[in-house]
Amino acid sequence: MSEEAVKSETPYVLRCFVNxxxxxxxxxxxxxxxxxxRDELSLTGTKRSCEIGRCGACMVLIDGNAVNSCLTMAYQCxxxxxxxxxGLAVQGMDPIQQAFLEEGGFQCGYCTPGMIISVKALLxxxxxxxxxxxxEALSGxxxxxxxxxxxxxxxxxxxxxxxxxx
Amino acid sequence: MLLNRASSGGRWRVRPDGPGKVTGGLAYLTDMxxxxxxxxxxxxxxxxxxxxxxxxxDKAKKLPGVRAILTYMDIPGLNAFGxxxxxxxxxxxxxxxxxxxxxxxxxxxxxxAAQQALELIEVDYEVLEVVDDPERALLPGAPxxxxxxxxxxxxxxxRGNVDQGFRDCAYIVEETYYTPRQMHTxxxxxxxxxxxxEDGRLTVYSPTQHGFMDRxxxxxxxxxxxxxIRIVSSPxxxxxxxxxxxxxxxxxxxxxxxxxxxxxxxxxxxESVRAGLKRHPMKITMKTGIDAAGKLMAHQVSIIxxxxxxxxxxxxxxxxxxxxxxxPYQYEHLDVKGVSVFTNNGMSGEFRGFGGxxxxxxxxxxxxxxxxxxxxxxxxxxxxxxxxSDDLGxxxxxxxxxxxxxxxxxxxxxxPLWMEKQQLARMSxxxxxxxxxxxxxxxxxxxxxxxxxxxxxxxxxxLALAADGKIEAVFGYEEFGQGxxxxxxxxxxxxxxxxxxxIRMIIGDTDVVPDSGSTTASRATAMMxxxxxxxxxxxxxxxxxxxxxxxxxxxxxxxxxxxxxxGRSEEALLLSYKELAAAAGEPIRCETSFSFPTSSxxxxxxxxxxxxxxxxxxxxxxxxxxxxxxxxxxxxxxAGPVINPQGYLGxxxxxxxxxxxxxLLEESIMEKGHYITRNLDSYLVPTIEDQRGLVEVEAIEQxxxxxxxxxxxxxxxxxxxxxxxxxxxxxxxxxKWATKxxxxxxxxxxxxxFLGKG
Ligand code: FES
Ligand code: FES
Numbered sequence: 001m002s003e004e005a006v007k008s009e010t011p012y013v014l015r016c017f018v019n020x021x022x023x024x025x026x027x028x029x030x031x032x033x034x035x036x037x038r039d040e041l042s043l044t045g046t047k048r049s050c051e052i053g054r055c056g057a058c059m060v061l062i063d064g065n066a067v068n069s070c071l072t073m074a075y076q077c078x079x080x081x082x083x084x085x086x087g088l089a090v091q092g093m094d095p096i097q098q099a100f101l102e103e104g105g106f107q108c109g110y111c112t113p114g115m116i117i118s119v120k121a122l123l124x125x126x127x128x129x130x131x132x133x134x135x136e137a138l139s140g141x142x143x144x145x146x147x148x149x150x151x152x153x154x155x156x157x158x159x160x161x162x163x164x165x166x
Numbered sequence: 167m168l169l170n171r172a173s174s175g176g177r178w179r180v181r182p183d184g185p186g187k188v189t190g191g192l193a194y195l196t197d198m199x200x201x202x203x204x205x206x207x208x209x210x211x212x213x214x215x216x217x218x219x220x221x222x223x224d225k226a227k228k229l230p231g232v233r234a235i236l237t238y239m240d241i242p243g244l245n246a247f248g249x250x251x252x253x254x255x256x257x258x259x260x261x262x263x264x265x266x267x268x269x270x271x272x273x274x275x276x277x278x279a280a281q282q283a284l285e286l287i288e289v290d291y292e293v294l295e296v297v298d299d300p301e302r303a304l305l306p307g308a309p310x311x312x313x314x315x316x317x318x319x320x321x322x323x324x325r326g327n328v329d330q331g332f333r334d335c336a337y338i339v340e341e342t343y344y345t346p347r348q349m350h351t352x353x354x355x356x357x358x359x360x361x362x363x364e365d366g367r368l369t370v371y372s373p374t375q376h377g378f379m380d381r382x383x384x385x386x387x388x389x390x391x392x393x394x395i396r397i398v399s400s401p402x403x404x405x406x407x408x409x410x411x412x413x414x415x416x417x418x419x420x421x422x423x424x425x426x427x428x429x430x431x432x433x434x435x436x437e438s439v440r441a442g443l444k445r446h447p448m449k450i451t452m453k454t455g456i457d458a459a460g461k462l463m464a465h466q467v468s469i470i471x472x473x474x475x476x477x478x479x480x481x482x483x484x485x486x487x488x489x490x491x492x493x494p495y496q497y498e499h500l501d502v503k504g505v506s507v508f509t510n511n512g513m514s515g516e517f518r519g520f521g522g523x524x525x526x527x528x529x530x531x532x533x534x535x536x537x538x539x540x541x542x543x544x545x546x547x548x549x550x551x552x553x554x555s556d557d558l559g560x561x562x563x564x565x566x567x568x569x570x571x572x573x574x575x576x577x578x579x580x581x582p583l584w585m586e587k588q589q590l591a592r593m594s595x596x597x598x599x600x601x602x603x604x605x606x607x608x609x610x611x612x613x614x615x616x617x618x619x620x621x622x623x624x625x626x627x628x629l630a631l632a633a634d635g636k637i638e639a640v641f642g643y644e645e646f647g648q649g650x651x652x653x654x655x656x657x658x659x660x661x662x663x664x665x666x667x668x669i670r671m672i673i674g675d676t677d678v679v680p681d682s683g684s685t686t687a688s689r690a691t692a693m694m695x696x697x698x699x700x701x702x703x704x705x706x707x708x709x710x711x712x713x714x715x716x717x718x719x720x721x722x723x724x725x726x727x728x729x730x731x732x733g734r735s736e737e738a739l740l741l742s743y744k745e746l747a748a749a750a751g752e753p754i755r756c757e758t759s760f761s762f763p764t765s766s767x768x769x770x771x772x773x774x775x776x777x778x779x780x781x782x783x784x785x786x787x788x789x790x791x792x793x794x795x796x797x798x799x800x801x802x803x804x805a806g807p808v809i810n811p812q813g814y815l816g817x818x819x820x821x822x823x824x825x826x827x828x829x830l831l832e833e834s835i836m837e838k839g840h841y842i843t844r845n846l847d848s849y850l851v852p853t854i855e856d857q858r859g860l861v862e863v864e865a866i867e868q869x870x871x872x873x874x875x876x877x878x879x880x881x882x883x884x885x886x887x888x889x890x891x892x893x894x895x896x897x898x899x900x901x902k903w904a905t906k907x908x909x910x911x912x913x914x915x916x917x918x919x920f921l922g923k924g
Contacts, residue, residue, distance in 0.1 A: 044197035045190015047403070049353045050435045054846040057353055085190035097188040101180045103171070104812040107820060108647025109187030110353040110403030116188060131858065138854045142846065144351050144404055145647045146816060147823030148857040153171075 014074045018043070019087025025074070033069040033077055034058045037084055045085035045113045049142075056141030059114035060084050066121035068140070085113035088120065095165075096120055096158040105154030107145035115141045119155055127162055129155075167808075169863045174811035181652040181812070182666065183401065183645065194403050195371040196357035196432045203359070204233055206421045206431040207280040208414070209270040209287050210440060211262035214510040214839025215297065215309070218260055219290035221269055226286035231279035234424045235287065237270050241420065243389030247412045249379060253312065254476035254513075256387055256416045262291070263311055263475035264510055265840060266441030271417040273425050296839045300472045300507035301449075311475060311508040318473050319481035321488040321504040323561060328453075331464025331499030335455030339535040343452070343528040344906040345889075346833035347472075348445035348824075349843075350517060351851050352646075354403020356442065357432030360418035367394045368419060373402035375410040375644050376684035377676045383412055384419050395419075400674030402646035406824070407516035408443050409646070410686055411478045435845050443515035444834055446483055446506075447472045450491065450528040460540045462551045465497045465532075469504035469525075474513040480506045482621065483514070485771030486614065487521035492560035493529050494571050494612040494778070495551045510839040516686065518821065522613050522886045523828060527907065530609040530890030535903065544894065545579055548610055555870075559776075560612075563619075563767035566875050570778030570804035571612060573866045577802040578608055581864075583782045584800075590898065601790045601918065604797075607894025609887040610780040614773030615688040615879035616762040621771075624683040625693035626759030629705045635744030636670040637662075641697070642682035643690045644674050648881055649813030653691050656810045657698050662706060665728030668743055680757065688777065688879020689762055691809055695876040697758050705756040713741050716749050763875060775875055778804040779883040781822070784859075785895035790918060792911025794830055794896055797859045799888070804866040805878035814880055818863045821884025827852045829889040830908050 012029040015022070018041060025040055034051070037043045037060065047057035051070045058069040061083040088094045096119050099105065106112040115138065122129055122137035129137065134155050143151060171178045186192030223235040238245055238259040245259065246252040258267050270287050274280035297303045303316040310316060332338060358372025368390070374380045377397035385392040402409065414431045421429045433441070453466040469487055473480030484506040491502055517523075537547035552571050559565040578584050587606035617623045627641040639658055645651050651671055658664050672678055682693065706726055713731040714721045723734050730742035765774040784798040801818050808814050831850045835842040843849040869875075893904045900914055 038197075039199075042199075043190075044193060047194075047353070048432075049355065050846040052435075052845055052847055055353065089189050093185075093189065100188045101184045104178075104181070104816055106184070106187050106647075107649065107816055108353065108402060108404040109183070109192060110194065110647075112187050113190040135855045135858060140853075142351075142353065142851055142853060144353055144406075144824070144851060145820045147819035147821075147826075147852075147861065148854045149819035149861050150812075150816060151854065152857075 012074060014077060016077045016080050016082055018082045019084060027074050029073065029075040031074045033060065033072040033074065036074060037069055043084045043086050047110055047113060056114040056118060057111055059117040059141065061117055061121060064121065064124060066118045085117060088116065094120065095161045096123065099154040099158035099161060103150050103153035103157055105146065105150040111141060111143040115143060115151060119158060123159055123162060128159060167865055167867070169808065169811050169815045169865050177811050179652065179656060179812065181649060182655050183651050192401060194354055194401055195359065195373055195398070196354055198359040198371055199430060200359065200361065200428045203428045203430050204273040204275060204425060205277045205280045206271060206273050206418055206429040207284055208268045208417050209272070209284045211258070211265055211267040211269060213262060213291055213293050214265050215294040216262050216291040217294060218258055218262060218269065219292055222288040223270060225288070226272070226283040229279060229283050229286060231275035232272065232283045233275065233427065234273040234421055235270055235283065236420055236424060240424065241387060244386040247383050247387065247416060248477050249411055250479055250482060251477040254478070264512060266513060268417065271421060273421040273429055296510045298509055298511055298836065298839050300470050300509055303507050303509050316508045318477055318506040318508055319484050321484055323488060323502045324500055325562070326499035328464045328466045328499040328501040332455050334457065335463050336458040337536060337539040338453060338455040339532055339539065340453045341531060341535065341905060343450045343531060345448050345524040345527060346828065346907050347447045347512065347836065348517065348828050348832050349439065349834050349849055350406045350408030350443065352404030352406060352408055355433040355435055355438040356409065356413040358414065358418060360422040360429040362422045362426055367396060368422060369396045369398065370415055370419060371398045372415050372418065373405060373409045373646070374399045375405055375646070375686050377674060378642065378681040379684065380412060380415055381676050384415060387416050388419055388423060397676045398674060400645045402644060405646040406518045407520070407686065410516050410684060411443060413442065439841055439844055443478065443513050443517065445517040445523070446480065446514040446521065448487065448524040450524060452528055452532050454532040454536060456536050456540060460542050460547055460550050462495055462497045464499035467491045467502040471504065471506040472509050472511055472514060473506045474509060474511050476513060478513065478515040480514060482771060483516065483521040485618065487525040489560045489614060489771060489773065490522045490525035491529050493526065494553045494610065496553055496557065511836050512834065512841065518824065519882050519886045522882065523825065523889065526609065526611050526886050527889040531893060534894045534897065545584065545608060549575055559765065559772060561767065561769045561772040563765040563769055563772040565765060565773065566763065566775050566873065568804070568870055568873065570776065573804045574610065574778045574780045574802045577864055577866065578780045578782055581782060581800050583784060583798060584608060601788060603787045603789060603899040604784065605895040605898030606782060606784050607891045607898060608780060608782040609890035609894065611887050612776040612778050613883045613886055615692065615775045615777060616764070616773060618771040618773050619764050619767055619769055623762035623764065624681055624759065625697065625762050626680055626682050626757070627694060627697040628680055628755065628757040629701050630753065630755040631709065631743065631747050632670065633747055635742065635747040637664050637668050637743065638670050638672060640672045640679050641694060642673070642679040643694065644685040648817060649810055650685070650690055652813055653810040654694055657695060661698055661702060663726040668729065680759065683762070688881040692877050692879055693762060695809065699876065700758040701756045708754045708756065709746065712749060712751060712754060713746055717741060775878055777878040777880060777883045779887060781887045781891045783888065783891045783895050785892055785899060787896060787899040787914055789900065789914060789916040792913065792915035794892070794909060794914060796826055796892065799859060799861045801863045801884065802866065803863065803880060803883055805880045806869045807867050807877050808865050809877050814865060815863050817880050818884035819861050821882065822861065822888050823852050823857055825885045825888035826856060828907060829892045833908055
């Protein structure tokens with residue numbers, strides 16, 4: 001798609017899969033995925049905070065990769081598999097979510113969906129990450145409440161849990 | 167006890183609000199939408215200081231989709247707000263005093279239309295001289311921002327005669343300390359949903375730390391009885407003091423009343439930066455002297471606080487700072503002066519630590535410098551000068567006496583990290599990377615809880631057996647992440663014997679909760695604990711009496727348990743709470759209300775209850791990059807019984823992370839009244855990369871016999887001692903004394919040795 005088309009306000013039908021469900025969304029090519037997810041699909045687990053790709057509150061998975069939905073435009077999602085926090089708990093909670101609960105990896109919870117999405121992308125790709133790898137994978141997710149102590153504990157526990165079950 | 171999951175055993179629990187938070191299922195108030203909803207936006211001043219000559223909204227009003235545009239002329243009641251003193255205009259009439267000042271507010275069918283409308287509003291300004299420096303604001307001839315001038319508040323406290331005191335000193339340290347305009351950076355920006363009802367009532371779903379205060383303030387603005395306004399205020403995506411004052415509520419409320427339609431407002435980050443509160447930047451000058459034996463003789467302090475354009479809690483923050491620049495030490499001669507000054511900079515206001523952060527950075531810096539001058543170990547120096555348990559408080563006021571100071575001092579003295587400091591001192595800084603230097607430092611405080619003398623500080627709550635058999639705990643406190651619900655649940659389980667499933671907690675809704683005061687100043691957990699202590703006998707008594715009548719047993723034979731009533735020493739359930747609720751009789755319901763304990767002094771702002779805490783940190787300074795990294799932290803907190811171990815640990819970990827930002831990273835930079843740091847790309851808060859070091863928390867629970875005040879606050883202490891401890895560690899590592907926060911890399915950078923010669 002050309003630059004002009006992206007910028008244009010021309011109507012656009014986005015076809016993609018959100019949490020496994022096929023969707024056709026009437027929007028514009030440059031509409032932000034964050035707005036689509038929150039306002040069109042009412043999936044408000046994905047949060048908005050900085051809108052410039054710096055905080056990670058808006059993270060979703062696109063084909064398994066963690067991306068900032070505030071920086072992603074509708075046309076970039078065409079035919080993609082999008083997973084939001086709501087799509088993570090398929091049969092009961094994901095072990096990552098369980099680990100956050102048990103270790104106290106959150107307080108206000110506003111960063112938590114984005115944080116968990118980033119952890120999910122990390123552990124799916126690298127089940128046994130080093131501290132450096134954890135730090136790098138999560139350095140785009142700001143948490144103002146916890147000081148990251150509980151997040152470190154939760155990520156390590158989640159990784160451990162996965163290794164034991166596989 | 168070192169607080170962690172293992173040491174807490176079964177007391178380490180999953181938070182009741184946890185599942186909703188980790189699954190994204192919990193709707194925050196800024197996630198809410200409804201039918202017929204309009205989008206609200208606010209037009210704010212382009213200039214930090216300007217006369218407003220005219221505001222024309224005609225063009226904007228004609229825009230399709232625009233439903234209302236309001237200016238100062240459309241405010242039915244008081245055009246002002248402010249918790250302590252309402253002097254901030256809701257919508258400015260003739261003058262704007264900062265870049266967050268609101269001039270007009272718009273409601274439209276879409277956000278795009280609202281945005282376009284803002285652009286079409288024409289404002290004629292006459293730009294005025296900007297007062298951006300509190301010291302210059304006090305000079306004669308400076309533009310006056312308020313009818314009463316540029317001074318919001320002054321404080322004075324003295325004892326003895328400092329001039330004479332200094333004459334007898336062997337060593338004197340004089341230093342000036344600067345602290346930054348720190349931003350709360352709650353991840354959820356301000357916002358909410360404002361819904362007018364058919365009955366004429368207005369429901370406000372918007373985060374705040376004190377729903378009843380918002381209700382009172384909105385009632386003044388709308389000229390609408392308080393009973394016609396309902397404030398729903400939890401859950402909250404972080405606040406840290408920043409959402410205690412009104413923010414978007416006046417605009418949402420006015421627009422909803424005007425249009426008769428629900429209004430949604432959710433600030434962008436820039437809007438939040440521009441209009442929102444920050445920590446008061448302070449300049450604190452201290453002159454402190456000791457005798458040859460290291461005894462403190464005289465302490466002279468001058469505080470200048472930049473409070474921004476309007477009052478909010480600027481005076482109260484200065485009172486707090488004034489108390490905490492005196493702190494836990496004894497001086498014969500004392501002379502403290504403070505002034506809080508209006509400027510055209512950003513709004514300053516309440517922020518976790520409440521002026522203690524700035525004060526303690528300066529005070530502890532003095533202690534470290536004096537110890538060094540006298541050739542003493544800094545911790546031994548503190549012991550020599552520290553308050554004794556039966557001493558009066560900093561303002562010579564009676565306080566709830568504990569051994570906290572001594573307990574904390576001793577715990578640090580024997581902690582391995584502190585002992586490592588001596589070894590470091592003996593090691594020379596060479597090795598593979600000679601530009602990496604390591605140091606260890608520590609700092610100490612007594613931090614006041616509650617609002618202090620002279621400010622209404624109500625507390626209380628209610629317990630009831632609901633018709634469906636749930637034990638209802640109803641409190642007017644807010645959950646902004648600190649774990650208030652988890653603490654309440656845990657207390658109900660541990661103190662009464664209920665199971666988690668038996669309990670329904672209701673908070674943050676002015677229609678149903680009693681006014682329990684503000685969720686602020688590290689007071690809520692203590693106040694809930696006290697309320698439950700007061701409610702325990704009457705409420706348990708009523709439940710058991712009713713049960714005894716039904717079961718035909720004696721009250722003494724029965725006890726409250728998970729699921730219902732059991733026999734004293736039996737495990738079988740005799741009667742469920744549901745059955746108990748279904749039985750005939752008066753409703754079972756107990757309420758208590760009281761005030762947070764205050765000192766018997768006239769001194770406004772003086773505290774009665776204190777938390778004692780200290781921290782040791784290990785810091786690594788890279789003299790090539792100038793970056794300092796915190797490698798390890800050991801916190802000791804004496805705050806009475808640990809109500810909720812996970813929450814306690816989280817408060818200290820989280821508070822100290824904020825303090826790390828305050829010390830090494832964070833500053834809202836302003837130039838001539840304009841923000842330069844407008845979003846999280848330039849305003850940097852700690853990331854996980856900054857927080858890789860071990861953080862340990864030792865909780866000292868023991869209180870003196872007969873002390874019935876229970877747990878002290880822990881919401882703020884984690885954030886107040888880290889800065890001076892880091893500064894002391896940097897001193898050991900690099901030989902430099904940091905006096906200005908955040909510590910700039912350029913201050914720590916050194917010319918590499920291989921470039922030094924030649
Ligand atoms: S909202 Fe997308 S990164 Fe902050
Ligand atoms: S839990 Fe509040 S921002 Fe992370």
